[in-house]
Amino acid sequence: MAQTGFFHHIGTFLLFAATVLLIITDISAPVVNNISILKVNLGSSGSSTDRNPSITFGTFGYCTVDNMASGQDFCSQSEVGYDPVSIVEENVQNVEFSDSGTDTAKALTRVMILHPIATGLAFIAFLFALGAGVVGGLLASLLSLLTFAVTLVALVCDFVAFAIIKSEVNKANNGSTAEWGAAIWTLLVSAICSFLATFIVFFTCCSARMHRRRGTRGVKDVPEGYGAPARRRWRW
Numbered sequence: 369m370a371q372t373g374f375f376h377h378i379g380t381f382l383l384f385a386a387t388v389l390l391i392i393t394d395i396s397a398p399v400v401n402n403i404s405i406l407k408v409n410l411g412s413s414g415s416s417t418d419r420n421p422s423i424t425f426g427t428f429g430y431c432t433v434d435n436m437a438s439g440q441d442f443c444s445q446s447e448v449g450y451d452p453v454s455i456v457e458e459n460v461q462n463v464e465f466s467d468s469g470t471d472t473a474k475a476l477t478r479v480m481i482l483h484p485i486a487t488g489l490a491f492i493a494f495l496f497a498l499g500a501g502v503v504g505g506l507l508a509s510l511l512s513l514l515t516f517a518v519t520l521v522a523l524v525c526d527f528v529a530f531a532i533i534k535s536e537v538n539k540a541n542n543g544s545t546a547e548w549g550a551a552i553w554t555l556l557v558s559a560i561c562s563f564l565a566t567f568i569v570f571f572t573c574c575s576a577r578m579h580r581r582r583g584t585r586g587v588k589d590v591p592e593g594y595g596a597p598a599r600r601r602w603r604w
Contacts, residue, residue: 376497376505379568382561383494383512389558390487390519396426396551398443401433404549406452406530410435410459411543423459425452425530426551427480432459449478456533460544469532476529482522483555489515490562497569505573509566516562523555 396403404424411421421435429444430452436442444450453470456463465473493511496504530552537546 373572375568376572379508379512379565379572380494380497382565382568383490383497383508383515386515386519386558386561386565387487387490387494389554389561390483390490392554393551393558394427394484394487396549397424397431398426398429398446400426401431401441401443403551404431405526405551405555406534406546407549408456408460408533408537408544408546423455424549425455425533427483430455435459448481449474452477452530452533456537460537460540460542462542463536463540463544465532465536469536473529473532476525479522479525479529482518482525486515486518486522486558489518490558493562493565497565502573505569509570509573512562512566512569516559516566519555519559519562523552523559526552526555 392403393405396405401424404426406425408423408425409420410423419434422433423435424431424433428446428448429450431441431443433441451470451474453465453473457465489511493508493515496508496511498504530548534546534548537544
């Protein structure tokens, strides 16, 4: 792929970037307290204005940050699927959710198992893209397309699940606010990276194959009796 090596390197870098961004989403709360898909700010708590209590929802659980009397954070155990609505109702006043909204949000948190699956697919695609050859590039582009599809499904489910909570918290007008966290945006950017990488890597593979065919056609068989022209020797 010497003719298209520069663009192939761009596609490889995009796959690497998608992997890193997906890892950031994977290690959101409760692994890392302050990385969240959705953050609910609970407002000032008690007499201390230095405290900013909040709830951070992540891939495999949640954390309540700066909301305990001791000043320590509390994080749930990492598990596939949890009930974000009940957590909000325990910590936010005057918030009401419908039964359908509660069940939808709870069910869609189980779909977040696709986050680490997409991470693994992106990493394997990156490894194939590193390898030289048309076959490795084609496998990388196929895996990149699969990564994009899995990431897109997870992204839509995340937006739907936490949009229910975000909408109800912001409508309550009780001093609490909800906002999207960094993990949802890293998931979005990773989907864009894998989408672009699919076409870039596939284009470089097709282009390299075309250059290779043209190279073989350009080599003509030399007829018998004809050899390479002898070099003229100069005598000084």
